[in-house]
Amino acid sequence: MNGTTIEAKMLDQKIDALVKAAQVQGLVVTVFNDNKSVYQRAFGYKNAVTKEPINGSTNFYGASLSKAVFAVLVMKLVEEGKIDLDKPLQSYLPKPIYTYKPQTKWHDDFSDLKEDSLYARITARMCLAHTSGFPNWRWFEPDKKLRVKLSPGSRYSYSGEGLVYLQVVLEKLLGKPMEQLMQEKVFGPAGMAQSSYTWQPRFEADHAVGHTSSGELYKKDKDNEARAASTLETTPDDYARFISAVLQHKIISQGTTSEMFRPQIRIRSARQFGPLSLKDTTAYDGITLSYGLGWGLIQTPHGTGAFKEGHSEGFQHYSIIFPEQGTGVVILSNSDNAESIFKALLEVSIGDTYTPWNWNGYTPYTQKSRP
Secondary structure (H helix, E strand, C coil): CCCCCCCHHHHHHHHHHHHHHCCCCEEEEEEEECCEEEEEEEEEEEECCCCEECCCCCEEEEECHHHHHHHHHHHHHHHCCCCCCCCEHHHHCCCCHHHCCCCCCCCCCCHHHHHCCCHHHCEHHHHHCCCCCCCCCHHHCCCCCCCCCCCCCCCCCCCHHHHHHHHHHHHHHHCCCHHHHHHHHHHHHHCCCCCECCCCHHHCCCECCCECCCCCECCCCCCCCCCCCCCEEECHHHHHHHHHHHHCCCCCCHHHHHHHCCCCEECCECCCCCHHHHCECCCCHHHCCEECCCCEEEEECCEEEEEEEEEECCEEEEEEEECCCCEEEEEEECECCHHHHHHHHHHHHHCCCCCCHHHHCCCCHHHCCCC
């Protein structure tokens, strides 16, 4: 980002050293310059027990990277006039959403909202900017019930439920499942032939297994129903195609992209998650930490940085792009130790010293007490 360069071989060596030092079982790093992928390397294994190496076509569970891809779908539908960002979502439906019979195991069950007086104010913009007021997931609530906890639009509060609510409304409005919409509007145009919001049998032959911090294997979850916030299955190659498509405006126009990357709400919380998410700080005022539509935003001397994380058991990911410069990096990992090298990876790969790693909880392995 600062104009300096690093040879691919040297970057290989530096990343390899980090992977080994932090005991990261598997990792793929893709670097973007001039709006296109210029470097991609895989390190470690898709399964540390069988020692099968990762490659660019290996399937990864994308976790919350799902949200950035879904945001592009929504912005495409906005561009086509199918939905308005600021119209209350309930107004698109002929009857209250809580009266619909659920069609999935749980995520389209809105019966808890029958006595809720706030949900009808929620818009697509609020869902994408994480200001819907919904909790992250209903099962984190003491009674496991869905409710609007904050006045819609008032404060940033990360919410998978908000994205799923928007998804369900879109599915009812357009009469198509999200997977079909994604294939038509995003995966197809971007050339993402190995991506889906549900597990596909063809992924079986080459997929990454999640690893605990001690290297044990997690059981692969293959029965997820398509959820906008969390169920993306993709590959390093496919996600690189997605990032290139965003940078090159292959799916949505430059104007629509600019709106997606325009700050919607300032973030002043000390951390993204946990008790400190309720405590405000001025620590990130220097980068104007904010949220856009589906992506976190920072302001730097090199322009806006748009980032998205992914975190689940055994899978830890991070991506950040600087659209004005055409620079970016995507980190995909199948290890619970990966986030401990994200700060160093960002610095060595693209010179990113601006990502709020502490806000994200990316404590470097050198600062952690290890057994």
